Structures are given as C-alpha cells and as structure tokens.
Amino acid sequence: MKDAGFIIASYVVTFASIGLFSFAVLRRSRSAARDIRPEDRPWS
Amino acid sequence: MTTRVARDRVTGTPFTRGLGIVTIAGIVWLVIFGLFVTPADVNQGETVRIMYAHVPGAWLAYLAFIVTALSSAMYLWRRTRSLTWDRIAGASAEIGVLFMGISLVTGSLWGRLTWGTFWTWDARLTTTAFLFVTYIGYLAVRNLGGTHHQRARRSAVLALLAVLEIPLVHFSVEIWNSLHQEASVAGNTDVTMDGLMLFTLFLGVIVFTLMYVWMLLHRQRALTLEDMLDDTGLDRALAARRTEAGVS
Amino acid sequence: MVVNDDSLGAPSGDAGLDLSPRDVAPSRSRRGQRKWVPIVVLGVVIASAGVIVTQFLTSAIDYYCNVDEIGAKDGCETGRRLRVQGTVDRGSVVDDGTVTAFSITFNDVSLNVRYEGDPGGIFKECIPVVVHGTLQGETFSGDRIEVKHSNEYKADNPDRVENELDSPEGTGCSAPA
Numbered sequence: 001m002k003d004a005g006f007i008i009a010s011y012v013v014t015f016a017s018i019g020l021f022s023f024a025v026l027r028r029s030r031s032a033a034r035d036i037r038p039e040d041r042p043w044s
Numbered sequence: 045m046t047t048r049v050a051r052d053r054v055t056g057t058p059f060t061r062g063l064g065i066v067t068i069a070g071i072v073w074l075v076i077f078g079l080f081v082t083p084a085d086v087n088q089g090e091t092v093r094i095m096y097a098h099v100p101g102a103w104l105a106y107l108a109f110i111v112t113a114l115s116s117a118m119y120l121w122r123r124t125r126s127l128t129w130d131r132i133a134g135a136s137a138e139i140g141v142l143f144m145g146i147s148l149v150t151g152s153l154w155g156r157l158t159w160g161t162f163w164t165w166d167a168r169l170t171t172t173a174f175l176f177v178t179y180i181g182y183l184a185v186r187n188l189g190g191t192h193h194q195r196a197r198r199s200a201v202l203a204l205l206a207v208l209e210i211p212l213v214h215f216s217v218e219i220w221n222s223l224h225q226e227a228s229v230a231g232n233t234d235v236t237m238d239g240l241m242l243f244t245l246f247l248g249v250i251v252f253t254l255m256y257v258w259m260l261l262h263r264q265r266a267l268t269l270e271d272m273l274d275d276t277g278l279d280r281a282l283a284a285r286r287t288e289a290g291v292s
Numbered sequence: 293m294v295v296n297d298d299s300l301g302a303p304s305g306d307a308g309l310d311l312s313p314r315d316v317a318p319s320r321s322r323r324g325q326r327k328w329v330p331i332v333v334l335g336v337v338i339a340s341a342g343v344i345v346t347q348f349l350t351s352a353i354d355y356y357c358n359v360d361e362i363g364a365k366d367g368c369e370t371g372r373r374l375r376v377q378g379t380v381d382r383g384s385v386v387d388d389g390t391v392t393a394f395s396i397t398f399n400d401v402s403l404n405v406r407y408e409g410d411p412g413g414i415f416k417e418c419i420p421v422v423v424h425g426t427l428q429g430e431t432f433s434g435d436r437i438e439v440k441h442s443n444e445y446k447a448d449n450p451d452r453v454e455n456e457l458d459s460p461e462g463t464g465c466s467a468p469a
Contacts, residue, residue, distance in 0.1 A: 003157055007093050010150040011075060014097040018255060021142050025259065026055070029266035032273055033054040035280075040272065043057055043265055083447035088414060092445060158414050159438040166355045170348045174341060181337035187330035221354040221377065223422060225441050237445040289309045 055265035063258050070251035077244045085241075092241070094154040100248035101147035102172075104256050106210055108140030109179060111260075113207035116200035127271065128264075130196035133203055134186050135263035137179055139256055144176045159223060167216040168224035175213050178206045192271055356422045359398035370427050377422045377440060378403060382465050385417055396421060404431045411437040418465035 038044055053061070078096035085092035115133040118124045151169075152162045163169065186199045217226045237245070356375040357368035368374065378396030385394040392407045394417075405423055415421065415437060425434035 003090050006153045006157055007079070007090060010094045010097055010153045011079065013149050013153075014101065014146050015071060015075075017142060017146060018259075021139075022259060022262070025263050025266050029055045029262070029269055032266065032269040035276070036269055036272055041054075041265070042268065043055075086446045086448045087419060087444070088441060089448065091414070095445075158441050160411065160415070161436075161438055164355075164438065165347045165351045167348075170344060174344045174348075177337050177340050177344065181334060181341070184330040184333040184337060188334075189327055221356050221358070223355050223438055223440055238447045241445050241447070285309055285311065 054269070055262045060258060060261050063254060063261075067251065067254040067258055070247070070254055074244070074248055074251045077240075077247060082240050082244050083238065085238075088158055091154060091157045094150050094157075096244050096248045098147055098150040098154060099245060100252035101143045101150065103249055104252040105140045105143035105147060106214070107253075108136045108143060108256060108260075109175075109203075109207055109210060111136040112140065112182075112203045116203035119196050119200045120204075127192050127196060128268075130192070130200065131264050131267040131271070132260070133200065134183075135260050135267055137182055137186075137203070138263060139259050141176065141179045141183065143252070143256075144172070144179070148172065148176060164223060166223040167220040168213070168222050171209070171213040171216045175206075175209045178209060182206055192274070359396060359403045360401040362403070362427065373424070373426050374432075375422050375424050376403065376432060377420060379420045379465060380415075380417050382417050396423065405434050406431055407434040407437060411439075414439050414441075 033041075056064075074096065078093050082093065082096075084090050112133045115129040115136065119126065119129040119133065155164070156162045182199060182202050185202055186195055188195070188198075190198075216222060217224050354367060356377040357365060359376055359378040361368045362374065362376065363370045376396070378398040381395045381397055381402065385392065387393075387410070390408065392409065392411060393405065394407075395402050395404045397403075405425075407423065407425075411421075420440040422438045422440050423432060423434040424436035424438075425432055427433075
C-alpha cells in the first residue's frame with residue numbers, strides 16, 4: 001500500500017523527535033550537573 | 045567515573061521516573077491503537093491514522109504556549125516574580141515548538157495523501173507556520189544574553205504578545221474559506237467521529253500530555269542547573285585567581 | 293598586567309589579585325562563544341515571518357471561492373485565476389486517459405471542469421474538492437486539484453457504506469430524504 005510509508009513516517013518522525021529531544025535534555029543536564037553538588041539541586 | 049555520572053539521574057525524581065514508565069506504556073498503547081486497532085476511514089482510508097499524532101501534537105503545542113504565557117505573567121507580576129516561572133516558560137516554549145513541528149510535518153504528510161499537496165498557503169497552514177516561527181524567535185530572544193532577569197523580562201513580554209496568535213490560528217478555519225477542515229472535536233457539540241477513533245484521539249491527547257509534563261519537569265530542571273552554573277561561574281573564576289595570587 | 297587599584301572595584305581583601313582578561317577561555321565560555329547563534333536564528337525568523345506574511349497577503353486570504361460565488365463575490369471575478377470549491381457530482385467523472393472531466397456543485401450551482409491528467413489525493417465522486425485554474429467560457433480549466441476533506445470520520449465498515457452519502461444538495465450524492 002502506497003500510503004503506508006507516509007503513515008509510518010509520520011509516527012517515526014513524531015516519536016523519534018520526542019525521543020531525541022528528551023535524550024538531549026538529559027545529556028545536557030548531566031554535563032551541567034558535573035559542577036553542582038547534588039544537594040544543591042532544589043528538587044532533590 | 046562516567047558510569048557513576050550516568051547512573052545519577054540528575055533531573056529525575058521518583059515521580060518523573062514513574063511518570064516516564066507510564067508515558068512509555070501509553071506511547072505503546074497509542075501506536076498499537078493508532079496503527080492497527082482503529083478502523084480505516086470511509087473517505088481517507090488508512091491515512092486517518094496520521095491524525096492520532098497530528099491533532100494531539102497541535103493541541104499540546106497550544107497548551108505549551110499558553111503555559112509559557114501564564115508563567116511569563118507570573119514572572120512579570122511583582123508578587124510572584126521568580127526565575128522559576130521564567131524557566132518554566134522557556135522549557136514549555138521549547139516543547140511547544142517541538143510539538144508544533146511534529147504537527148506541521150505529520151500534517152504535511154497527511155496533506156500529500158488527502159489533498160494531494162505537501163503545503164499550500166491556506167489560512168490555517170499559514171497562521172500555524174507563523175506561530176511556529178514566532179516561538180522559534182522567542183527561543184532565540186531568550187538566548188540573546190544579559191542577566192537572568194533581563195532575559196526573563198524581555199521574553200515574558202514577548203510571550204504575552206505571541207500567545208495572542210493562538211486564537212487566530214484556531215479560528216482561521218472558521219473566519220476564512222480554508223482547505224483545512226474545521227475543528228472536529230473541540231467546540232463542536234455534534235461530534236461526527238467513530239467511537240474508537242474518538243477514543244484513540246483522546247488517548248493521543250492524554251499520552252502527549254504525559255510526555256509534555258515529563259519533558260517540562262526535566263527541561264525546567266536542566267535550565268535551573270544551567271542558570272546555577274552561570275551564577276557560580278564568576279565565583280569559581282574569582283576563586284581560581286585568588287588561589288593563584290595566594291589570597292585566601 | 294597586575295591591577296593594584298581598588299577603584300576598579302576589586303574588594304579590598306583582593307588587592308594584588310590579577311583580574312585582567314585572559315585569552316585562555318574559562319571552562320564555561322561555551323555558551324558565550326555561541327552568542328551569534330541566537331542573532332542568526334532571529335534574523336532567519338524575521339525573514340521567514342516576512343515571507344509568510346507576504347505569501348498570506350498576496351494570495352487570496354479566502355483560500356477558494358465556492359461555485360456559486362464565481363462572478364458574485366470580491367476576489368472571485370471570472371477573468372482571473374481562481375480556486376473553486378464544490379462537490380464532485382455523482383456519475384460526472386469521465387477519464388479518457390489524458391483529460392479528466394467532471395462537474396462540481398455548490399449550493400445548487402454547477403460548473404464543468406476539465407483537468408489535464410489524473411487528480412491525486414483521494415479524489416472521487418461526491419467529495420468536496422478545490423480546483424485551481426481559469427474559467428474558459430462555460431468550462432473551468434483546472435491544472436491542480438486538492439481534495440477538501442470534510443470533518444467526518446466514520447469507520448470504513450461495509451455495513452455502513454450506504455449511509456456515507458450525505459453530501460450537499462444538487463450533487464446527486466444526497467442521502468434519500
């Protein structure tokens with residue numbers, strides 16, 4: 001079916017971009033946290 | 045060393061961890077229902093499945109931009125002024141841009157299959173593109189530099205102006221003759237949608253909301269860490285010079 | 293260079309402290325060095341916003357004219373290039389391989405359309421379409437067709453196909469009263 005590629009592509013784009021964004025956020029915060037003591041984080 | 049850092053879930057708490065697990069389960073559920081369980085549409089055929097990602101993406105983008113505006117108002121209001129509100133605004137706008145982008149791409153794929161074109165300068169599509177670009181501009185303005193409060197003030201004012209575009213986007217399909225269909229569920233008392241399709245659409249909205257909350261918590265905390273680094277950066281530089289000069 | 297002047301703002305206890313800028317980047321200047329990025333982004337944003345607004349203002353704000361609005365409404369004059377919306381009449385589609393001919397109707401007013409080639413999308417009878425083209429005599433010569441999807445979602449269920457046909461009057465597609 002010719003539509004299948006488009007439909008699957010839309011789901012892949014959706015969840016891949018959300019996954020990449022989440023991964024980037026976690027990685028950036030991990031590198032930022034290297035110089036900050038865990039007890040200084042307001043949420044922990 | 046690296047493994048210890050990796051195991052330290054910097055911006056995570058038991059709550060976000062639990063939320064993350066529920067969200068992933070929800071995504072799996074949504075994909076199974078969206079791609080396999082729901083029926084094909086009489087007119088659109090299988091293409092209707094794109095809607096379960098496209099519509100929640102658009103709605104959550106609106107929600108994210110509204111949260112940005114509300115947090116910006118909280119920052120500007122003297123009694124609640126706090127950089128936490130500013131960071132929530134910034135984090136929410138980033139996620140909103142992400143969701144709006146998803147909605148534009150999935151909508152474009154859907155448009156190619158149903159309308160026969162990826163893009164057209166129709167009222168809804170044009171206003172949505174403008175909204176998307178506005179919030180990319182908002183994010184750029186946030187990063188122009190200055191103190192945290194300077195950043196917070198200028199971006200808060202911009203956020204309160206930008207949110208005014210949302211009603212224009214939403215009602216564009218009713219104001220003008222538009223290729224885009226009118227709202228199928230929101231503001232429509234007579235919903236003409238198959239039960240399982242409607243259920244899956246709402247499931248999509250719930251799953252996207254969970255993703256939004258999870259990303260917002262993490263991103264907001266990451267921004268807090270970055271701000272703390274900026275604040276301590278000068279202290280640490282001075283401390284290094286003091287050590288160098290032998291001053292205690 | 294060693295700064296020994298308290299008037300420069302160094303705390304008195306820090307007399308003798310070397311506060312001069314250095315070429316060596318401090319460990320956290322990463323973000324500072326990329327200061328031009330937001331400015332470039334902002335430039336691109338303003339340019340694209342300009343393009344979007346221009347596109348919006350130069351093309352008709354109303355995306356299309358309904359069939360009954362041709363020659364009657366501002367922006368729908370017969371001499372100009374038009375985008376016309378109507379529902380494809382039942383049984384009107386004739387495809388001879390190179391040209392697809394059909395008629396569209398809106399509010400009981402019909403228009404014959406000639407389209408070179410095979411319309412894409414989900415084109416079929418009894419659905420609303422937007423045809424781009426010009427009016428030549430009584431026939432509308434189209435070079436682009438978009439299918440305007442209605443906001444009805446029904447399961448593609450064989451039992452229900454009979455009820456599918458509730459399109460506007462005058463198209464031959466209406467459900468029996």
